[in-house]
Amino acid sequence: MLRRHMARWVLPLLLLVPLWAQAASVDNLRLWAAPDHSRLVFDLSSPASANVFTLEDPRRLVIDVANSELNADVSRLDLSESAIEKVRTGVRNGSDLRVVLELSRAIEPRHFSLAPNEQYGHRLVVDLEYPGESAVEDPIDPIESKIREQEIAAERAQKEAVAKGRDPSTVSPPRQAAQPHPKRDIIIAVDAGHGGEDPGAIGPSGTREKDVVLEMAKRMARLINATQGFKAVLIRDGDYYVGLRQRTRIAREQKADFFVSLHADAFNSPRPHGSSVFALSQSGATSETAKWLAASENRSDLVGGVDGNLSLDDKDEVLRGVLLDLTMTATLNDSLTIGGRVLDRMGRINELHKPRVEQAGFVVLKSPDIPSLLVETGFISNPEEERKLQQGGYQQRMVESIFGGVRAHFQRNPPPASLLAWQRDQGRGGAGDEYRIQPGDTLSEIAARHNVPVGRLRQANELNGDVIRVGQVLRIPSS
Ligand SMILES: [Zn+2]
Structure with a gap:
């Protein structure tokens, strides 16, 4: 009451002070x-x-x-x-x-x-x-980066062949048969949404989205780095803001195989709850393609910056559009497949807000060459989920379910130069082409029977001489 009376006569006094002088x-x-x-x-x-x-x-x-x-x-x-x-x-x-x-x-x-x-x-x-400084703490090493670049070039050459109506299998990617398999890591870009000036959504008891998603991103990166054949890149690893375009740019610079952006939803009522997974919408992709074509800087970034081997400079705009569309569509298909796997696992630890991968025009998902998902881990505006999102155990189960889906996809579809692809090929070769040594066998006979030089047989089994044991299993290299 008293305060209200005071305000009534303080206000006119304040108005006497000219605004420009304040x-x-x-x-x-x-x-x-x-x-x-x-x-x-x-x-x-x-x-x-x-x-x-x-x-x-x-x-x-x-x-x-x-x-x-x-x-x-x-x-x-x-x-x-x-x-x-x-x-x-x-x-x-x-x-x-x-x-x-x-x-x-x-x-x-x-x-x-x-x-x-x-x-x-x-x-x-x-x-x-900081001039010339990388936006990430620990950029991937230049050799891995080179390998990934060659892979991207090969993929794009195949897509180009399809666009021209040629058989993609006739396109020979730059082969280095003599070189050992690169066994590279699959790179997962983990993006904690918001940060710094942008707190994201704020829960009823004050939990900030930017904080819980950063905790989850760090947990996810630890999990990824502890998994053989995978490596994480954190788009931000502290409390600072990264522009949306910059986020996908970092992922591209780091040659990411997959990009996941972590968020926590909010609504103006406390009721909505559950987790959801988003991929880019087809219409969003199309308009983005147009934007990519329009902006020559972006074009040179995509064609010249990522892929040095395949020049599109002399191709017409239509082909350029087709190529980008193809990349977008292929990428989107991967995004949807991975999204389905992620959703499947997330459904075991939290209710799902929507049972399907949703599609929308999020800017962070608009990378034409990296499958990308945006995960709303829960509704921070729902008191129950706000509480859960803060718990370490829940955060851990959440990132395990997300990475579980991603990992399952790459185990089935490993990029050719990856360790996972090498492991898969080893498994395939080993199962069918093994020979258990019988009494009376000699190494040269076995080599002749399987049509491989004896030297290669020795090499494949790390044998120094010709001494073999009965019952010993030899790996037979393909001839
Ligand atoms: Zn968000």
Whole structure:
């Protein structure tokens, strides 16, 4: 009651102060450190313009915020893992706030303003980008990357043949018969949705989507890396934001075989619950194809950047479109198959929101050459599921079910250069082509009977001489 009376006469007083004279107050500073940039966010009482520039010797970034005053304690800012070594502040021109960042490395600054959202008010965002730095902590090694590039080239050559009405089996991919099987890992890009400035959905008791999905992504990456023949790439491994296009770009740069984006749904009522799996919608794919064709930068990224062996520069636009469509369709088919397997396993640990793989035009799913899924692990807006999503045990079962589906798919359909493909071929060869040594057998006779040079027989069984034992099982290499 008392408060209401006070407000009634305080308000007219405030209105007497002209709005333009009122300085913006910087009430808080937040810092997000990503592998390829640091992001400094100023929380402001009202919008303010800024002038941002770098200085050398020593390396500094100066941020002048017009007509603003500092009402935050910059010494409490955690600078660890950022490019900032020290923060100094002062007043400039009587009414401007000057913030000077002492830097540990070369950066390229970028700044912009953000309007209020559910969680934050007016913000000034200053990005310190690290030139030439990878957006992921641990990029895959260049040899694996090269192998994957050759595979992608071979796949695309086959698709090109189909598009031209030729028999794809006549296309000979770059063969290296003399070289040992690469036995490469299958690379799974794990994307924790949202992050940094973007908290995602927020549960009734304050659980943030960006936090639970990051925990799940890290669990999933550990699980993947502990599985022979697989390797995880985390699209983000900390609390910072990664643009949607950037997420798929990272996956492509890392030569991912599969991309999964983890989320937790929200609805404006607490009732909806259950997990769901999304793939790209066909109509979304088509319009995206058009976009890919329109943007020449994207085109050179797709054709020149990913695939150096097959040049599409001299092909006409129609063929280009057909090729992209084919890639999209093939990729989408894989996405739907994998999605089905994932859904099947998720249904054993949580109720399903929808019994089928849903399709929509999510930007993170629009990679034409990487099968991709977006998984809504549950409704964070449902109190029961909010509680479950926070539990380590539940998170673990959730990521096990998702990766279980992915793994089952790749075990059936391993990429040719992968360890899984090699293991499958070994199994196939071993079962039919084995010979148990009988009394009286000699190595040269066995070799002659199976039509293989004795040297190869020795090599395949790691024999040094001609000594063999009765009952010993020999592997017969294919001739
Ligand atoms: Zn989300």
